[in-house]
Amino acid sequence: MDITQDIVEESEDERFEEMSDSAPPIELPPCELSRLDDIAEAIANGLTTPSRKEKLAMAIESDNYIKKLLGLFRTCEDLENILELHHLYEIFKNIFLLNKNALFEIMFAEDTIFDVVGCLEYESMDNPPRPHRQYLRKLARFREAIPIKNQELLAKIHQTYRVQYIQDIILPAPSVFVEDTMLNSLSSFIFFNKVEIVTLIQEDEKFLVDLFALLTDPNTPDLKRRDIVLFLKEFCGFAQNLQPQGKDAFYKTLTCLGILPALEITLVMKDQRTKSASTDILTAIVEYSPSIVRNYTLQQVSKTDEVSSSTIYLHVRVRYKSNTMFITFFAASNAY
Amino acid sequence: MLINIAIEQMLTDTEPELGAVQLMGVIRLLLDPENMLTEKTDFLNFFYKHSIQTLIGKNACT
Numbered sequence: 080m081d082i083t084q085d086i087v088e089e090s091e092d093e094r095f096e097e098m099s100d101s102a103p104p105i106e107l108p109p110c111e112l113s114r115l116d117d118i119a120e121a122i123a124n125g126l127t128t129p130s131r132k133e134k135l136a137m138a139i140e141s142d143n144y145i146k147k148l149l150g151l152f153r154t155c156e157d158l159e160n161i162l163e164l165h166h167l168y169e170i171f172k173n174i175f176l177l178n179k180n181a182l183f184e185i186m187f188a189e190d191t192i193f194d195v196v197g198c199l200e201y202e203s204m205d206n207p208p209r210p211h212r213q214y215l216r217k218l219a220r221f222r223e224a225i226p227i228k229n230q231e232l233l234a235k236i237h238q239t240y241r242v243q244y245i246q247d248i249i250l251p252a253p254s255v256f257v258e259d260t261m262l263n264s265l266s267s268f269i270f271f272n273k274v275e276i277v278t279l280i281q282e283d284e285k286f287l288v289d290l291f292a293l294l295t296d297p298n299t300p301d302l303k304r305r306d307i308v309l310f311l312k313e314f315c316g317f318a319q320n321l322q323p324q325g326k327d328a329f330y331k332t333l334t335c336l337g338i339l340p341a342l343e344i345t346l347v348m349k350d351q352r353t354k355s356a357s358t359d360i361l362t363a364i365v366e367y368s369p370s371i372v373r374n375y376t377l378q379q380v381s382k383t384d385e386v387s388s389s390t391i392y393l394h395v396r397v398r399y400k401s402n403t404m405f406i407t408f409f410a411a412s413n414a415y
Numbered sequence: 416m417l418i419n420i421a422i423e424q425m426l427t428d429t430e431p432e433l434g435a436v437q438l439m440g441v442i443r444l445l446l447d448p449e450n451m452l453t454e455k456t457d458f459l460n461f462f463y464k465h466s467i468q469t470l471i472g473k474n475a476c477t
Binding site: 339340342343346347354355358359361362365366369370372373374375376377379380 | 457
């Protein structure tokens with residue numbers, strides 16, 4: 080019985096030590112090419128407990144460590160040193176797993192993000208590096224089809240798409256070995272970026288007014304119109320992250336700008352992507368508040384004589400092409 | 416009119432999985448009296464008068 084109690088006390092002590100700050104801070108090896116394998120090992124070892132993760136994150140945050148690592152990365156790429164490039168992959172993959180917002184802020188800055196993504200290209204020692212940076216550059220060019228003059232906003236949009244790409248494509252997906260919660264700071268980072276983007280865009284009245292003018296101008300080329308619709312679809316998507324008041328203001332803004340008449344134009348365009356994105360925008364509006372569309376519809380027609388009716392159940396079978404589709408309409412009773 | 420355009424698009428869509436099914440969902444939401452507020456009477460009147468023909472059109476109806 081005595082022995083059992085001793086063991087219990089010991090593990091309690093161990094747990095207490097992990098939780099307290101009495102353990103010494105983690106010191107990383109100096110940031111040099113010859114020490115990259117030691118650095119990779121030190122970082123991998125720092126992921127074992129929450130307390131060690133905290134200390135490791137602090138060490139990495141200090142003394143410009145990330146910038147120094149990226150300097151080494153550029154050197155290694157020039158030298159085509161595959162072994163060290165792979166160490167850098169391991170290092171940065173593990174820095175991501177630290178799940179620390181402060182580190183994300185450093186890594187996702189405009190002057191560092193491409194080098195970080197570069198490190199993540201060297202996942203495999205045997206296969207060639209995956210062309211993530213190449214893809215990200217193409218991504219940026221598409222988004223710029225929309226004329227955004229606000230540099231802060233533009234930078235934030237680029238950053239958000241790049242980080243989304245990192246989360247969706249580059250990093251390990253949730254699985255048995257990587258828990259769902261492991262990268263939740265990354266999701267939060269993206270979430271808050273989107274909220275900020277939606278807010279910044281709504282504050283820039285001129286931008287939105289110009290955008291809608293371009294959208295509805297008959298002289299606007301179809302491809303440009305398509306890009307604007309795609310942008311608006313993303314815009315609605317971002318707005319899903321807003322609080323209820325924010326969402327309310329958002330849909331009011333869109334309605335005032337004339338999204339519904341605009342959709343009348345874009346829903347009938349031949350281009351499939353335009354049509355599809357228009358449907359998505361309409362869906363977002365109707366799901367939020369069908370009354371917006373109903374009231375708009377009523378505005379479009381002057382009221383005519385009322386139809387008196389009783390309860391009607393209408394089953395309509397509509398045949399189109401080779402399929403049949405059943406639509407059931409539930410009608411209420413109208414009494415005057 | 417937007418709602419008639421939506422109905423027409425739904426009916427003429429060559430690949431239903433892409434747009435028609437989604438539009439059908441939208442139209443059902445628009446027609447659900449459960450979530451109608453003050454516009455209920457006016458909207459349903461409007462729909463019977465202006466949109467039913469679009470929906471039924473030249474097609475058979477049971």
